[in-house]
Amino acid sequence: MALAGSLLTACGSGEDSQAADDAPSAAARTSAAASRPVHDPPATFATKGARMPDGLLADILDLDNRLVGPPSVTLYGKTAYVGAFDYVQAIDTTNGHVTATIEPAGKALVEGDGTEHKAGAPAIVTIGGTPALLTPFPVKVSGTGTQASHQAVEIDVSDPDAAKVLWRVTLRLPEWADEPGTELTATAVGADGNTGVVAVSHDDSHAVTYGIDLTTHRQIWVQDGFAATGIAEGIAVGWETEKYEAHAAGHDAATGAPRWQGQTMVSQTVSALGPHFVLLQGGHWGSEKPYVQLLDPATGKTKQQLPVQLSKGTCVYDEKSTLVCHGTGAGTDDDAAFALDATTGKTLWQLPDQQADRIAPEITTAWYGRVYGKTGNGPVALDARTGQDLPTSPRIAPVLVNGSAGLALAKVDGWKTELFVYPATG
Template identity: 30%
Template sequence: MAAALAGLVLVAGCGGGPEDDGQEGVKDTPSQSASGSAGPQEAPTPLVAHDPPLKFAPAGMWALDTRRLAAATLDGKNAYGYAQDHGELVVADLASGEAVGDGAGPKGDLPEDYGEDTLEKEPPLCERTRPGAGTAGGKRVAVGVFPTVSKGSGTTADTSVYELVTVDAATGTAVLQAPLGIAVGGDFCQVSGVSDTTAVLVLGGSQDGTPTTYGVDLATGRVSWDRPGFEGQLVLGGRVVGRDSAGGSVRVTSLDAATGKEQWQALERSGAQYRITAFSPEAARVRNVDANGSDEVVRLSDGVPLEIEGFGERLHEIQDCVHDQRATTICSARTTKGGELSGYDAVSGTRLWTVGGPSDTEGRSAPELLTAFHGAVYGRVVRDGRPADPIVLDARTGKDRESQPGAAPFQVNEYAAFTAQGVYETAG
């Protein structure tokens, strides 16, 4: 990979990035600047898949802003993010590090001052989360949404609407630039996910109200369905699962991603602040982050709560869970005996192993959990008075698999890794 990808990762927008997932003590980190290179450009080295990767090497010279890198998306041999001056969705080739084509923004005019002074401030609202990735018309596409303004004349006021933009991953050119007819405003603007040919967008909302979730056809750019008062947080298995506050009470609701038809409701509780993430391909983790917080796993097919060891236990607070996209889910927890890391069979929910916490009999230190991929768990071990050490564990056994991986990624595939230090190639 070459330094040219820096224009993408430097500016891929995000609110809260992985600064605390950092890798103090990681050796051979990429350069903090892409400037100063000279001489003829060499042909990019072909990408080599390592599945799962256990070793990482710096990808080249990079100018990084880790807040924004956290909102870039790895998708096979490409990465998706936002252009340096904002307002454009960009595809980058991981082998060369260069942009594929010119990228694309909305056809409509962006608001005045859009993206200005964001080196010191947060990026524009619509660029703070990862772009979506999907397939439409046989093409792999990056998916983003932007605000646009149509200036009025005379006594006619300006109008602002959102526009869906998709970019061909192979050519870096616009496939779709579709005004949605949805008025701009509120605290939500994100692509929650893509299911088949439907992009799921969460727009609007404010401190006094919840957003609306929309299903948009990637082939036509037409809004297929909408659900006011619903924040779609998880798009998985043809479903959209989210926090539903329509009608006053709060509950977890599942919708069909293609039609918006309601499938089930569960866990109705007054004022609940639900955060919903994947536990496995067949189950969702539902965490209530208010003062009377709870933590449960529900079946995606019908919303029925499942009994999972470690969830709902007194003095045992689950922090994060990550599915490895194969057979195992890894969860970190805070216990009376310090940090704990556990591995669960993704189908049965059976706990396979623990590191740290009250059940550990070997005296091992539980690593901080960053991510997991295809049977490998990536984290870092923090010890008093010493820099953090990246580590890779085996997802099925919890045993150390690689004690010197060279980096601690928070997003990874078989070709590349995004870390708090920069972009790394997989090397073994």
């Protein structure tokens, strides 16, 4: 049984054919950084970018150079926060320089003997109207006296403008986390009001989710056996295990109380898709016949069936009003693209459109009403509400974007695919 704890927030992308090593001089970039305007959404990006840290594409890039998982990066203003299990780096998106590093106060776990730990992207939350960076780190707490050593999760909350830790809280993990060879993945899920939500998991078999009061810095609730992957309408949604079976599930984000549990599934992916829907991709138990559904976050009931082409596809919310999805045609390798209203789920447009002689792009992400992607003709941008081509090429096909920069794949030395950051230019 293969479980995916979260869905891509940026759809898969083919790599940009241009290497991105020869960016402008550091002095020129530093001067430009101070005056860089914000574009919501960007229409164009610089064609030369800065290489991001190594390892961001490990295990999430398939043989066709498409992303099958999200890179552990969060964009905030002109900074890219890159998460690892034992640190977070703040990177200036103007020049790729590391400006700060956030590390846990506790003892970071040690990797070895084939054991690897992972981290999701840090999350930007709001505390009392002020943005904050939420980052969980798995740590080792040494024993004292009769108290045995054990694994824990240290949750750091930082000022994202200064990359400085404001406060920390350390919570003990369940006993399964102490077993030898356990590989932990720590994920900052997000926040609902004053409650921050953090999940820690091991493979498909074990998970735990915590609710933290972001004002008092105390644990409110804990649910062992549940891995939250997102929050929608006050419900922490994700998957939970029970007697080796997996279910989509929803828990109240403020209290942790169970709200609903879905049917037993295989190969499932459960994700909050925008503020009003849960996206469920899975296979029926026994037949493993694929299906894709939009669920009501409050009840877990199916609100809409989506095209089967999306059973192995990806979807993204443009942070405004539209859900954009990308998959491949049934039994083919042809791209298929769909857009839905983020409130009603109504289909807005889909490609390909044979009558209009239009093909579907390989969608990479969407932001504030603009869809980014690529075809055999190069990078393209579409209007998220109408699906119509926009006149200006974005120059790159970003997989993650904000008003200041975009992250995209590019080849290095003519063969190796890496992640680069490109400033927004218009």
